Amino acid sequence: MPEDAPPNGGAPGPRARVLEMQAKLHRWAVADPGRRFDDLFNFVHDPATLLVAFDRVADNRGARTPGVDGLTATDVEESIGVPGFLNDLRAAVKGGSFRPLPVRPHLAVLVTSRLWPFARLV
Numbered sequence: 001m002p003e004d005a006p007p008n009g010g011a012p013g014p015r016a017r018v019l020e021m022q023a024k025l026h027r028w029a030v031a032d033p034g035r036r037f038d039d040l041f042n043f044v045h046d047p048a049t050l051l052v053a054f055d056r057v058a059d060n061r062g063a064r065t066p067g068v069d070g071l072t073a074t075d076v077e078e079s080i081g082v083p084g085f086l087n088d089l090r091a092a093v094k095g096g097s098f099r100p101l102p103v104r105p106h107l108a109v110l111v112t113s114r115l116w117p118f119a120r121l122v
Contacts, residue, residue, distance in 0.1 A: 014048035015055075045093040050086045068101050 012020065021043060028035055043049055057063060058073035066072050076085045092098035107115040 014051045017048045018052045021049075045090050047086065047090060050090055051082075054082060054086060068103075 025037065025043075028037075054073070054076075058077070063073040066075075071080075076082060089098070105117060107117055110116050
C-alpha cells in the first residue's frame with residue numbers, strides 16, 4: 001500500500017461523515033423549506049452519529065456531571081466501555097424500547113445574578 005494512501009480506502013471518519021450529512025441536510029432544508037425528512041431516524045441511530053454525539057458530550061464542560069442515568073462520560077468510558085454503551089443505546093433506539101425521561105425546565109440564579117436554564121427530572 002502506498003505511503004500517501006488514506007486509511008480505510010479513503011473512507012471518511014465518523015466526524016467527517018456526520019458533518020457531511022449535517023451539511024447536506026442543511027442545504028436541502030434551505031433549498032426547500034417545506035421538505036420532509038423521512039429518513040432522519042436512520043441518521044439518529046447511525047453508529048457514527050452516536051459516537052460523535054458521545055465525543056461532544058465527553059469533551060464539553062458538563063462531562064463531569066452525571067446524566068439522568070447517573071453516569072458521567074468517564075463512568076461510561078471506564079466501567080461499561082463506549083462501544084458497548086453505544087451499541088446498547090443504538091439497539092434500544094432502533095428497537096423502539098428507548099424512552100427518554102421527562103424533564104421540567106428550570107432556571108438557576110448564577111453568582112452574577114444571571115439566570116441559567118437547565119432541566120430537572122420530573
